[in-house]
Amino acid sequence: MTDDSYRPFDRRTFLKTTTAAAASTLAVGSASATPGKGSDVRTVKADYERGISTSDIERVRRAARQEYNARGGDLDDVPARSTPEAEDGTIVSYAYKIDANGIPHQYTGIAGDADSVAKLHGKADKRADTLGGDATTSSDDVSTQAASWNTILHDEADFCSDPYGCVTNNFDLLQLQDDGDYAQDAYSMHQFFVMEPGVQKYNSNWANEYGYPMHDWRQNNMGGEDLDTYDPLGTLDGSQTVNVSVGTGGVSLGWQYTQPAVTTIDNSSPSSNYAKWSEEFNTTDAQENTNGMQPGSTTWIDEQSSGSGYYDLMDLISEGQFYDTGWGTGRHTLKHTFHVDVYY
Structure with missing residues (x-):
């Protein structure tokens, strides 16, 4: 004990x-940030054969940052980021948001087989609903x-x-x-x-x-x-x-x-x-x-x-x-x- x-x-x-x-x-x-209203949640999905690339993820993050700044924020870049790497797996779902304090929130779904893709797409939708709330992280x-x-x-x-x-x-x-x-x-x-x-x-x-x-x-x-x-x-x-x-x-x-x-x-x-x-x-x-x-x-x-x-x-x-x-x-x-x- x-x-x-x-x-x-x-x-x-x-x-x-x-x-x-x-x-x-x-x-x-x-990162230098003036609090804004937060970005919308952005979600991207892919099938098992194609997958989601690092460049796909970067495009999502860049669009969220541009939206955050357009809504009154002043963010050079987010204070931290993480890049997922899956051994013997494929990234098939991704959700991302920057909250009102300029803090990033993300979800990554990784599939080890084609049959798991649909469930991970569903999980990304559920996480997007949660991230879309007004809660912020400070x-x-x-x-x-x-x-x-x-x-x-x-x-x-x-x-x-x-x-x-x-x-x-x-x-x-x-x-x-x-x-x-x-x-x-x-x-x-x-x-x-x-x-x-x-x-x-x-x-x-x-x-x-x-x-x-x-x-x-x-x-x-x-x-x-x-x-x-x-x-x-x-x-x-x-x-x-x-x-x-x-x-x-x-x-x-x-x-x-x-x-x-x-x-x-x-x-x-x-x-x-x-x-x-x-x-x-x-x-x-x-x-x-x-x-x-x-x-x-x-x-x-x-x-x-x-x-x-x-x-x-x-x-x-x-x-x-x-x-x-x-x-x-x-x-x-x-x-x-x-x-x-x-x-x-």
Whole structure:
């Protein structure tokens, strides 16, 4: 069981140094934005053979940004973006909106076979209805200190393949604003990782076996990355409430979720700047029903010059392994990666 008194060690608070001289050349990473009315939701769909390309996605984003500015906003570009990459899959649905605060929201549907396309098109329509509401994103856990965590990207994705199942990868990317550090910025990832087995999704014999969410902060071109906090830590065995705490610099950030009867193992490497977990679905109930986890991590990384454009920040990975519960011994993996960039 978790210990509510436990708090991860904040290495940044212990080691932090401030380089004030850098203030004249570096600025906190943020796209320049005057609040507008938000763009309409744009949705694009494709069949399995054609798929949706990166250039298709860029056209949708560009049109949304132009509309946002035409409605009273002043957005150089959105503060963050993610580019989906599916191994052995095809992007068949995509929905995108910029909210009134200039924050992007997107949904990506990835199919591993032609039979899954219609359901992913339907999911994109449902997400478009949700994104079309008046809700806006400004912050996650609001702090009483001068600094605060602000959400700068909301992303959702499903990778489905008949008869195996689906792997869902939803996340919020947050940035620590007004942190008082002129040399580095802090970013945090809140991931919602879920596996839905084929026995539930497709009425097949395929069940959950292992899940592998990963926050790979090594995949950046900014430099100075320092994985400061991540959670959960260690091995968690059995059903329990998991309290996640990934704040840094004295500013709290956290959430909780219910872990089912599974075993979660911490495979992270702070010295190598990645956080990774394996989730073993070792009960029939967990194997045959939708289950997952909500891990988080926070990293400090070198600031870049204001107005210099997009920079690679990290890769967010969702990988799920399913197994055949019938007479066979088959295994099948669904994996998708999001390349996350931030704008300066």
